[in-house]
Amino acid sequence: xxxxxxxxxxxxxxxxxxxxxxxxxxxxxxxxxxxxxxxxxxxxxxxxxxxxxxxxxxxxxxxxxxxxxxxxxxxxxxxxxxxxxxxxxxxxxxxxxxxxxxxxxxxxxxxxxxxxxxxxxxxxxxxxxxxxxxxxxxxxxxxxxxxxxxxxxxxxxxxxxxxxxxxxxxxxxxxxxxxxxxxxxxxxxxxxxxxxxxxxxxxxxxxxxxxxxxxxxxxxxxxxxxxxxxxxxxxxxxxxxxxxxxxxxxxxxxxxxxxxxxxxxxxxxxxxxxxxxxxxxxxxxxxxxxxxxxxxxxx
Amino acid sequence: xxxxxxxxxxxxxxxxxxxxxxxxxxxxxxxxxxxxxxxxxxxxxxxxxxxxxxxxxxxxxxxxxxxxxxxxxxxxxxxxxxxxxxxxxxxxxxxxxxxxxxxxxxxxxxxxxxxxxxxxxxxxxxxxxxxxxxxxxxxxxxxxxxxxxxxxxxxxxxxxxxxxxxxxxxxxxxxxxxxxxxxxxxxxxxxxxxxxxxxxxxxxxxxxxxxxxxxxxxxxxxxxxxxxxxxxxxxxxxxxxxxxxxxxxxxxxxxxxxxxxxxxxxxxxxxxxxxxxxxxxxxxxxxxxxxxxxxxxxxxxxxxxxxxxxxxxxxxxxxxxxxxxxxx
Numbered sequence: 001x002x003x004x005x006x007x008x009x010x011x012x013x014x015x016x017x018x019x020x021x022x023x024x025x026x027x028x029x030x031x032x033x034x035x036x037x038x039x040x041x042x043x044x045x046x047x048x049x050x051x052x053x054x055x056x057x058x059x060x061x062x063x064x065x066x067x068x069x070x071x072x073x074x075x076x077x078x079x080x081x082x083x084x085x086x087x088x089x090x091x092x093x094x095x096x097x098x099x100x101x102x103x104x105x106x107x108x109x110x111x112x113x114x115x116x117x118x119x120x121x122x123x124x125x126x127x128x129x130x131x132x133x134x135x136x137x138x139x140x141x142x143x144x145x146x147x148x149x150x151x152x153x154x155x156x157x158x159x160x161x162x163x164x165x166x167x168x169x170x171x172x173x174x175x176x177x178x179x180x181x182x183x184x185x186x187x188x189x190x191x192x193x194x195x196x197x198x199x200x201x202x203x204x205x206x207x208x209x210x211x212x213x214x215x216x217x218x219x220x221x222x223x224x225x226x227x228x229x230x231x232x233x234x235x236x237x238x239x240x241x242x243x244x245x246x247x248x249x250x251x252x253x254x255x256x257x258x259x260x261x262x263x264x265x266x267x268x269x270x271x272x273x274x275x276x277x278x279x280x281x282x283x284x285x286x287x288x289x290x291x292x293x294x295x296x297x298x299x
Numbered sequence: 300x301x302x303x304x305x306x307x308x309x310x311x312x313x314x315x316x317x318x319x320x321x322x323x324x325x326x327x328x329x330x331x332x333x334x335x336x337x338x339x340x341x342x343x344x345x346x347x348x349x350x351x352x353x354x355x356x357x358x359x360x361x362x363x364x365x366x367x368x369x370x371x372x373x374x375x376x377x378x379x380x381x382x383x384x385x386x387x388x389x390x391x392x393x394x395x396x397x398x399x400x401x402x403x404x405x406x407x408x409x410x411x412x413x414x415x416x417x418x419x420x421x422x423x424x425x426x427x428x429x430x431x432x433x434x435x436x437x438x439x440x441x442x443x444x445x446x447x448x449x450x451x452x453x454x455x456x457x458x459x460x461x462x463x464x465x466x467x468x469x470x471x472x473x474x475x476x477x478x479x480x481x482x483x484x485x486x487x488x489x490x491x492x493x494x495x496x497x498x499x500x501x502x503x504x505x506x507x508x509x510x511x512x513x514x515x516x517x518x519x520x521x522x523x524x525x526x527x528x529x530x531x532x533x534x535x536x537x538x539x540x541x542x543x544x545x546x547x548x549x550x551x552x553x554x555x556x557x558x559x560x561x562x563x564x565x566x567x568x569x570x571x572x573x574x575x576x577x578x579x580x581x582x583x584x585x586x587x588x589x590x591x592x593x594x595x596x597x598x599x600x601x602x603x604x605x606x607x608x609x610x611x612x613x614x615x616x617x618x619x620x621x622x623x624x625x626x627x
Binding site: 011015019026027029034037051055103109110111118126127128131154160186213216221237241267288289293 | 439447
C-alpha cells in the first residue's frame, strides 16, 4: 500500500503541480485585461500621458466617471434602450423558441423533419450582407428604427435546436395523457410543458439576453449618427473609435477640449457598459455551462 | 378510433403506395388539418426565417448585375460573371480566401489543443474551490462584446500608453508599434481568439472527461498506471470522438469569419489589411465604405456556395466515421 502511494506520487505530483501552475497563469491572463481597464478608468489622465496604462492607478481620479455622467441623459438613455431591447427581445424570442422547440420534438408532429430542415438550412446557405441590408432598409424600411436590432435578434437556429434537445427529455407520456384529457396542443405547451422546462428556459433565455446586451453589429449597420439614444454597445463603439464623440460629450463641462481625459473616458464608459454583466455573471454562469454541455456535440 | 382517422392510415390514401391516385393532395391537407395546432405554434418561427433568411437569398442575383441603388435591381444592367472576374483578377478574392481559411484553421487547431490541455489539467486539480474559481474566470471573456474585446487589445498594444510598451520601457527596451506592423497581427488575432474561447471550449471537453467511468480509472491506478499513462491511454482516447466530430464540424465552417473580432481589433486600418482582411470584413467594406453592392454580393455568393459544399463534404466524412453524429 505504501509502495503504491510513493510510486504514484512522482508522476502525479508533477502533473498536479503543472496543472496548478498552468491554470493559475491562464486565469491571471484572462483577468489582467479587465484589471487594466478598471485601473485605467480610475487614473488621472496626466499620469497616463506620462506613465501609460497601469493595473493600479498611480494618481486616483474620478474625473472620467464624472464626465461620463455629466450628460446622464446619454448614458441612461442608452441603458434604457438596451434594457428594453434585452427584456422584450428575450421574453418574446424565448416564448417563440420554446414553443417551436417543443413542437419539433413531438414524435406525432408529422411535419417536424421538414420544418427542422427548413430552419437548419439557414445556417448552411445565406444571402449574405447586401441582400439582408436591402431587406431591412429598402423592403422593411427599418433604417434608424430600433426594430432593425430587435427583430433579427429574436432567435437563431442554434437556440431552437438547443431547446428542442432540452424538451426532448420531458416524457412524451405527459403530453399523451393530457391529450386524452382533451387538452389541445397549445394548452399542453402553455400549462404543462412551459412550467416543467424552467432550467431550459433559464439557459436559452440567458444566451438570448447576452446576445441582445452585447449586440452592436446590427446597431452599427442600421442606426445612424443622428439618433439620440443608441444601444449601449454602439454608444461605447463611438466613444472608443471616434475622438470627436468624446469631445462632444464633454462639451457641456467647462474643460478645454485638449484636457478632456480621452483615454480614461473610454475605459469608464466600457466599465459602465460591462458592469451589469459582471454583477450577475457569478450567479448565471452555471446555466451557460449547462447549455454548452447539452448543445455542443450534437448540434 | 373514428372512421376518418382510420381512413387516413389506410394504404390507399398514402401517396407513397399509389402515387398516381390523385389523393396526394387531399392527404396533405388532411395532414395539415390533423397537425394544425402544432403547425400554428411553429408558424411565427417559419415566418421569421422566411423573412430574414429566405427572402434575402434571391438578392444574390446582385452578384451578376451592375447594381444601381436608384434604379433598383430589375433595371440595373446584367453583366454576368464580370464581378467575379474582376475580384479574381485583382487577386483580392485569393487574398481574403487564404486569410479566412488560414485564420480559421489556426483557431480550430490551436484552440482545441489549448482547450483539451486545460480540461485535462483541470481534471487533475483536487481542490473543488480552485477548479470552480478558475473555470469561472476563464469563462469570463466569452461574455463580453466584441467592442470591449477591441478596447482591451488596444489597452495592451497602444503605442503611447499601452501596457506592453509600459513594461518594455520599464525594462529599458524599445517600444513596439503594433498598429503599424502587419506581420504581428496574425499572432495578436489568434491569441485574442484563444483567450476568448478557452473557457467555453474547455467546458465541453471537461464535461466529457467527468463522464469517464471512475471505476476504470481506479482499476488502472491499482494496476500501477502513472499519471502520464492515465492521460495518454484513458483520457485522451476518451476525448477523441468528441474532438474528431467538433473538428470536422468546425472545418465545415472555415470560410466563415468572425467579423466582430476582426473589425473591432483592426477596424479600417488599411495598413494592416493584407494580413487581416477576411471575407466578412471585405464584404462589409465593399458595402458600407465603397457602396459597391454588386461586388459585395459576388463575394457573399462565392462564400455561400463553397461554404455549403464544404459542410456537405465534412458531414459526409462524419457520417462515414460516426453515423450517429451526422447532421443529415
